[in-house]
Amino acid sequence: DLHSTRMIGLDSSGEYTSLRCSSGALALHATIPFSTSPSRLPQFTLHIEGLAGGHSGKLHADSNAHHAVLIGLHFLKSLLPLHHTLHLISVQGGDADNTIPREASFSFSTDIPSATLFRLFNDYFNKLKATLSTSEPALHVTLSMITSIQPHLDAVQSNLMIRTLSDMPHGIQTYHPSLADFPDVSLNMGNITTFENMIHIHYLIRFFNTEEKEKIYRNILHGINRLQGQVSQLYTYPCWEQNPDSKLENVLSRTFESIYHIPLKHKYSPGGTEYGIFSQNIPCLDIVAFG
Numbered sequence: 001d002l003h004s005t006r007m008i009g010l011d012s013s014g015e016y017t018s019l020r021c022s023s024g025a026l027a028l029h030a031t032i033p034f035s036t037s038p039s040r041l042p043q044f045t046l047h048i049e050g051l052a053g054g055h056s057g058k059l060h061a062d063s064n065a066h067h068a069v070l071i072g073l074h075f076l077k078s079l080l081p082l083h084h085t086l087h088l089i090s091v092q093g094g095d096a097d098n099t100i101p102r103e104a105s106f107s108f109s110t111d112i113p114s115a116t117l118f119r120l121f122n123d124y125f126n127k128l129k130a131t132l133s134t135s136e137p138a139l140h141v142t143l144s145m146i147t148s149i150q151p152h153l154d155a156v157q158s159n160l161m162i163r164t165l166s167d168m169p170h171g172i173q174t175y176h177p178s179l180a181d182f183p184d185v186s187l188n189m190g191n192i193t194t195f196e197n198m199i200h201i202h203y204l205i206r207f208f209n210t211e212e213k214e215k216i217y218r219n220i221l222h223g224i225n226r227l228q229g230q231v232s233q234l235y236t237y238p239c240w241e242q243n244p245d246s247k248l249e250n251v252l253s254r255t256f257e258s259i260y261h262i263p264l265k266h267k268y269s270p271g272g273t274e275y276g277i278f279s280q281n282i283p284c285l286d287i288v289a290f291g
Contacts, residue, residue: 006248007278009289017265018252019289022273023183024239026213027097028203028220032161032229035197036151041109043089043146044117048072050138053102055271056188056204065132068104069093069192071141073166075124076106080159084112087152088161094191097202097234098271101191109152118143161199161227165189168223174212179242183270185212187220199229206270208239240276240287242268248286256290264290 009019048068065071072093079086086108093104110117121143132139153161169187176182183206190202203220207213224231243249256264275287 002278002282004282004285007275007282007285007287008248008252009273009275009287016256016260016262017267017290018249018256019273019275020249020266020268021208021242022240022269022271022275023206023208024210024213024237024276025098025272026205026207026217026236027234028205028217028231029234030201030203030220030224030229030231032199032201032224032227033197034153034157034161034199036153039087039089039109039149039152041085041087041111041152042114043107043109043149043152045142045144045146046072046075046106046108046121047103047142047144048093048105048139049103050140051100051102051136052138053100056098056100056186056190056206065128066100066136067170067189068101069189070166070170071128072104072106073162075121076108076162077166078124079110079112079117079120080162082112084110085155086110086112086158086162087155088158089150089152090194091199092193094189094202097188097190097204099190100188104192107146107150108158114145157227164223164226165201169216169219173216174209176208179268182268184209185216186270187216202234206272208241237272238276238280240273240279243286246286246288248288252288252290 048071051066051068089107091106094101125141129139170189172183172186174184176184185207188204190204192201205213205216221231253264275289279285279287
């Protein structure tokens with residue numbers, strides 16, 4: 001058992017900076033089964049790459065536009081009202097639950113005439129690239145025909161999957177009530193893979209507000225259940241809340257200024273740290289993080 005009243009961490013992810021709090025996290029693994037049938041339709045691969053990506057603690061409020069998997073899903077969703085058939089074959093994107101996917105690939109078959117499909121593709125992504133020219137200058141998207149025909153999903157299941165996954169919540173959901181422009185709850189679809197008639201998705205919810213975290217979790221359960229899938233919890237850890245009465249932080253600030261003759265900067269982390277685990281398990285622990 002650990003017993004203490006003070007903790008000094010030497011990791012604040014910034015020089016001359018003190019960390020005041022960090023988010024909790026809930027990691028989820030969703031599995032969606034599907035069946036396939038032979039295809040006689042033309043098949044295509046949509047590939048997205050070159051996005052900035054980064055740590056999921058740096059999600060944007062408009063994260064759909066910076067997330068390779070969601071960019072692909074939204075393009076496919078834009079094709080559904082055309083009254084043509086569209087079947088998913090596979091989808092791959094992202095590396096880990098705590099990173100924003102930089103790349104994604106979608107294979108699909110459709111009876112949309114090839115010339116029409118390529119025109120719609122160019123129109124859609126020329127507009128998107130113009131919108132993201134400053135924030136995502138390296139965005140690169142290609143659409144190519146597949147020469148080896150592969151089995152595809154049922155069209156009804158494909159359409160439901162595209163609509164459900166693209167419409168589920170993503171990015172920053174709410175902001176902290178007392179910290180300006182700071183995420184209170186956010187959701188990241190870290191990676192999605194297709195393997196042996198199963199789609200696997202890893203989600204990461206970062207939170208300070210437990211109630212809102214549970215609401216997002218229920219939304220994910222509802223969406224995946226609509227697709228006849230299942231969701232399991234991989235791991236969770238608590239947030240580290242700011243202590244406005246921290247005596248240790250006052251001592252740290254005074255000591256820093258007396259040595260360096262500049263004020264100590266303070267920051268808040270939307271990422272997770274080990275300090276949440278210590279603060280939950282050791283009551284009245286006064287924590288500062290500096291490094």
